[in-house]
Amino acid sequence: MSDAVLFDTRDDGIAIITLNRPEKRNCLTKDVREGLYAAWERFETDPTLRVAVLTGSGDKAFCAGGDLGEMVQTAMRVPPRDLIPVPYDNVELTKPTIAAINGVAFAGGWLIAQSCDLAVASTTATFAVTEVKVGRSSPWAAPLIHMIPQRIMMEILLTGTPITAQRAYEIGLVNRISEPATLLDTALELAREILAGAPLSVRAARETVMLATEMGRSAALQAARHASEHCYNSDDAQEGPRAFAERRAPEWSAR
Structure with missing residues (x-):
């Protein structure tokens, strides 16, 4: 630099x-x-x-x-x-x-x-x-x-x-x-x-906001659902609820 x-x-x-x-x-x-x-x-x-x-x-x-x-x-x-x-x-x-x-x-x-x-x-x-x-x-x-x-x-x-x-x-x-x-x-x-948030969840959340500013309501909903699939299918999506149930801090893997 x-x-x-x-x-x-x-x-x-x-x-x-x-x-x-x-x-x-x-x-x-x-x-x-x-x-x-x-x-x-x-x-x-x-x-x-x-x-x-x-x-x-x-x-x-x-x-x-x-x-x-x-x-x-x-x-x-x-x-x-x-x-x-x-x-x-x-x-x-x-x-x-x-x-x-x-x-x-x-x-x-x-x-x-x-x-x-x-x-x-x-x-x-x-x-x-x-x-x-x-x-x-x-x-x-x-x-x-x-x-x-x-x-x-x-x-x-x-x-x-x-x-x-x-x-x-x-x-x-x-x-x-x-x-x-x-x-x-x-x-x-x-x-x-x-x-503090799960990396893939943060990424999906940011994409949702940007999609919502660039599309109409129905198109944004459809695109946001697609953008969120990787997050929903990740290991972190299982780790978050598990950590909450076990009353401990989650350990994010971004996978």
């Missing part, structure tokens, strides 16, 4: 991915983008890792967005499809991710926070889709309609006005709020709650 993006692992199966350009407010420069691509691939391909936490260095910015200087230099028009690594979009991931937002999450910073499955925000974090302020567009914001109400989404995109962490929590954009000093601990606590 380059020093633009740090990759740390915990013995309990958690990866911590840190954008490490605080002097540039962790904006999505070329080295940060390349580092993120490498980090997500490492996370996905390591069978010992089950949950990733994405955060930023410093206390001012999670990620301030794209590198505007690069856009000027390259006279960028429509961004290349693979410009920014986006989990579950142009980056294939099958495991849960948590954004730990420690400061500004603007434009592309909002994008990568939005793309994670869950989000924890510092009380000092702020969020904005600022593209209207610089003459750009934000097609990547389309999935927000499954996260927040339409009129609130409309206001955020049309005005580019930042919202606070508290407001982000109120509208359902983030799951939990924490004081800055305990932000990472809060994200890790949430990750460990996920880790």
Whole structure:
């Protein structure tokens, strides 16, 4: 890994991915983008890792967005499809991710926070889709309609006005709020709650949520049943009830 993006692992199966350009407010420069691509691939391909936490260095910015200087230099028009690594979009991931937002999450910073499955925000974090302020567009914001109400989404995109962490929590954009000093601990606590579940059940649950956002009711039910068959037929599906009956902690094998 380059020093633009740090990759740390915990013995309990958690990866911590840190954008490490605080002097540039962790904006999505070329080295940060390349580092993120490498980090997500490492996370996905390591069978010992089950949950990733994405955060930023410093206390001012999670990620301030794209590198505007690069856009000027390259006279960028429509961004290349693979410009920014986006989990579950142009980056294939099958495991849960948590954004730990420690400061500004603007434009592309909002994008990568939005793309994670869950989000924890510092009380000092702020969020904005600022593209209207610089003459750009934000097609990547389309999935927000499954996260927040339409009129609130409309206001955020049309005005580019930042919202606070508290407001982000109120509208359902983030799951939990924490004081800055305990932000990472809060994200890790949430990750460990996920880790307590059976791995195949967690995977099936995540697929169910994503299917439900992309399909109509009947189609989503049918697809979710199919996605859950591997879980139902696993050894863990027998171990869970057995452990409960025997009043002990289950021992998951992910088989």
